[in-house]
Amino acid sequence: MTSEPNRVVLTLALLALLIVCLGDFASVQANRIVPGQGLGLLAGLGWPWMTGIVVGLLGLAGLALRPTGRRYGLMLGLSGALLIQLPVALAWFIQQHISAEQPYARVGLAASCWSLLFIGALLLVELQQRVVAGRHWVKLILVLLFGVSWLLIGTGALAPLALLREYSSRSSTFWQLLYGHLSLVGGALLASLLIGLLVAWLILRVQPLQRPVFALLNFFQTIPSLALFGLLIAPLSYLSAHSPLLQQLNVRGIGWAPALLALIAYSLLPVVRNTCVALQGVAADVIESARGMGMSGWQVFTQVQLPLALPVIIEGVRITTIQAIGLTAVAALIGASGFGSFIFQGLGQGAMDLVLLGALPTIVLALLADALFSSLASWARAGVQR
Amino acid sequence: MSDAAMIELRNVSRQFGDITAVDKLSLRIEKGEICVFIGTSGCGKSTTLRLLNKLIDCSSGEIWVDGEDVASLDSKLLRRRMGYAIQSTGLFPHWTVERNIGVVPRLLGWPADRIDARVRELLELLSLPYATFVHKFPSQLSGGQAQRVGVARALAADPDILLMDEPFGALDPITREALQNELLRIQSHIHKTIVFVTHDIDEALRLATRIVVMDKGRIVQHDTPENLLNNPVNSFVEDLLGQGERGLKRASLERVEDFMLPLGAAGLPSLSIEAGSSLRQALSLMLWQRADLLCVRDQAQVPLGILPISALLQSKSS
Numbered sequence: 001m002t003s004e005p006n007r008v009v010l011t012l013a014l015l016a017l018l019i020v021c022l023g024d025f026a027s028v029q030a031n032r033i034v035p036g037q038g039l040g041l042l043a044g045l046g047w048p049w050m051t052g053i054v055v056g057l058l059g060l061a062g063l064a065l066r067p068t069g070r071r072y073g074l075m076l077g078l079s080g081a082l083l084i085q086l087p088v089a090l091a092w093f094i095q096q097h098i099s100a101e102q103p104y105a106r107v108g109l110a111a112s113c114w115s116l117l118f119i120g121a122l123l124l125v126e127l128q129q130r131v132v133a134g135r136h137w138v139k140l141i142l143v144l145l146f147g148v149s150w151l152l153i154g155t156g157a158l159a160p161l162a163l164l165r166e167y168s169s170r171s172s173t174f175w176q177l178l179y180g181h182l183s184l185v186g187g188a189l190l191a192s193l194l195i196g197l198l199v200a201w202l203i204l205r206v207q208p209l210q211r212p213v214f215a216l217l218n219f220f221q222t223i224p225s226l227a228l229f230g231l232l233i234a235p236l237s238y239l240s241a242h243s244p245l246l247q248q249l250n251v252r253g254i255g256w257a258p259a260l261l262a263l264i265a266y267s268l269l270p271v272v273r274n275t276c277v278a279l280q281g282v283a284a285d286v287i288e289s290a291r292g293m294g295m296s297g298w299q300v301f302t303q304v305q306l307p308l309a310l311p312v313i314i315e316g317v318r319i320t321t322i323q324a325i326g327l328t329a330v331a332a333l334i335g336a337s338g339f340g341s342f343i344f345q346g347l348g349q350g351a352m353d354l355v356l357l358g359a360l361p362t363i364v365l366a367l368l369a370d371a372l373f374s375s376l377a378s379w380a381r382a383g384v385q386r
Numbered sequence: 387m388s389d390a391a392m393i394e395l396r397n398v399s400r401q402f403g404d405i406t407a408v409d410k411l412s413l414r415i416e417k418g419e420i421c422v423f424i425g426t427s428g429c430g431k432s433t434t435l436r437l438l439n440k441l442i443d444c445s446s447g448e449i450w451v452d453g454e455d456v457a458s459l460d461s462k463l464l465r466r467r468m469g470y471a472i473q474s475t476g477l478f479p480h481w482t483v484e485r486n487i488g489v490v491p492r493l494l495g496w497p498a499d500r501i502d503a504r505v506r507e508l509l510e511l512l513s514l515p516y517a518t519f520v521h522k523f524p525s526q527l528s529g530g531q532a533q534r535v536g537v538a539r540a541l542a543a544d545p546d547i548l549l550m551d552e553p554f555g556a557l558d559p560i561t562r563e564a565l566q567n568e569l570l571r572i573q574s575h576i577h578k579t580i581v582f583v584t585h586d587i588d589e590a591l592r593l594a595t596r597i598v599v600m601d602k603g604r605i606v607q608h609d610t611p612e613n614l615l616n617n618p619v620n621s622f623v624e625d626l627l628g629q630g631e632r633g634l635k636r637a638s639l640e641r642v643e644d645f646m647l648p649l650g651a652a653g654l655p656s657l658s659i660e661a662g663s664s665l666r667q668a669l670s671l672m673l674w675q676r677a678d679l680l681c682v683r684d685q686a687q688v689p690l691g692i693l694p695i696s697a698l699l700q701s702k703s704s
Binding site: 283285286288289290291292293294295296299304307308 | 439441461462463464465466470472474475476477478479480489490493539549
C-alpha cells in the first residue's frame, strides 16, 4: 500500500529536530538574581539521551514519509514517548547539574524543552484522528505524562525547577490568588447571567429597546479593558468616600469593586446576544404547535423554548467565562486579586518564571472552562439535533 | 341527527387592525363530519381554524364546541381536547417520536404505561413500525413520516375534534395521496369530527363530507362535494373548481358500482375494473385501451356487472 507522506508530522518532526539540535534544553542559575547558563541536549543530558531523542524524531520523520495504519500507531507511540520522557529528562538534568549543597540554584526550561512539549502536543492532535481509538490512546499518554510529572514533583526530583522554586516560596499566595481569581470570575459570571437573562427577556418583550441596549453593550465591549478599569476608579472612590456602608464592604476606587463592575459590563454582551439569538431562533411553528397542544406559557418556555435555546446560551456563557478569566488577570493592575499579580510582579522584577507562575494557571483555567462549557453545550445539544 | 352541532360558529368576526380576516361567519359542523375549508391565501380559512382552539380570540361572535361556549373555557384545557396538526408538523425537534406523540397525554397527567400503550397503538394505526420509529428524532424522519407522527400526536389523547391546517401541503403528490387515503381509512374507524384547511381543491373533494368555500373572510358556499361540483353558486367557486376539469373532478367522486349494468348473456369483456374504482379511473382505462366496455369485478375478481361507455353519461343510477 503506497500512500502520500504525512506532511504535518514530517514538518513537525524536522522542526523539532532543528530546534533540539540548535537550541538550549534548559538553563542553570546559581540563584534567582544571576543570569542563567543555557545547556544544549548534549551538554545537558549527555549523548545517550540525546541520541534517543534524535533517533525518535528521525524515526517519526521516516515513518511519516510512507504512513500506513500500523505506522501511524508507531508514530503515536513515539510522540507519546517523546512527551513522557520530558519530565524524566528534566529530573536527570537536575541530578547532573544541581547538587544538594545549592539550595538556591534553579533550572529554567529553555527553547528545545518548550518546543518538544508544544510540538509533542501538536503531534498528538494530528495523530489522534489517524489512529483507531486515537482519542483513548492520547488520553492514556496525557495521564502518563501528568502521572510521571506528579510523581517526580512529589519525590522532590524536580524541586529545583525555577517555576517550582517560585511556587514553593509563594505557595500560600498562589492559592489566595487562585481563590481571588475564581471568585471574581464566578461573581461576574453569576451577576451577568442574572442581569443578562433579565435584559434578554426584557428586550425580547419590548422590541424597540433592542437597538439601544445592544448599542450600549457593544460600546462597553469596544472600550479597552484597562481604560474601563481606569474610568471606574474615580466614581467609585467618590462614592466610597461618601458612603460608610460602601467603605464597610471594602468598596474603593481600586480593588475588587471596579474589577467586578468592568467584568460584568464586558460579560453582558455575549450573554444577552446569545440568549436573544437562541430564543428568537426557536421556530415559530414549533412554539405555535406547543401552544396548540395546550401547553401553558410557562410550559412552552421551559419544555420547548429553553431546551432548544440552551446550547447557544451555554455557548454565550462559555465565551463570557473565558473572556472574564483573561480580563481578571489584567485587573491585577488596579489591585484586584488574581494570577495577574504574579504576572505583573514578575514583569517588574524581570523574573520570567514568576510571570509563568501567573500565566500558566490562567491558561489552564481558561482551557478548563472551555472544556467544561463545551461539553455542557454538547450535552444540551445531544437531544436537539441528531 | 342530533340538534346540537359538534362545532357551531355564530356571527364570528376577527379583525387584525383594519383588516377583517373573518367576517360574521356562521357555520355548523356536525359530529363525525370532515369539514374542509378551502379558499385562496388570506381568505381567512386558517384564522377560522385557530379561532376554534383559541390560538386567536374572536373579535365578536360566539363559538360553541360540544355544547359549550369556548369563551367560558380555559384555552389550555380546550386545546388538550382538540387534536392539532399543521403543515410544517411543528414536531418538537429535541424530543423523540415517542415523547412528541405523548405530549398531550402527559399534559393531561396520564400514567406512563397508558401513554406507552397509546403510542404503540397510534404508531401502528399510522403504519409506522414501533421499534423502528419510537426512539427517532424528527430530523431523522422523511416528510411523510414526520407528518404521520404529527397526525398521531394530534390523535394521542383521543380528542373528539381534530383540527388540521394544510397538514399535507408540503408533501410530494404521491406521499400526499397516500396520507389522504390513510386519513380516510383512519376516519372510517374513529369517526372524529375533523376540520381541515387546504388550498388544494382535489384534496378537498377527496376528503370532505362538506366543503366550506371562503373568500375575503366570508363563506361563499357550504355544501357537499357533489353539490359543489354540480351547482357552484358563482364564478368564484367555478374558478376554484377549474372550469375545464369539472367533469373529471366529478367523475373521480363517483364509483363504478353505482353506474354498472347487470351482467348480460353475452361473454365477459376482456378488460376489468374494480367496483370501488372511480368513474374517472374507468374512463381513463377506456381511453387508454381504446375500449368501450369494461367488466366490473369485486376485490376477489368475481364479475359483478359490465360498464359500457354510455353508462358513464347516465345520471347516478341509485
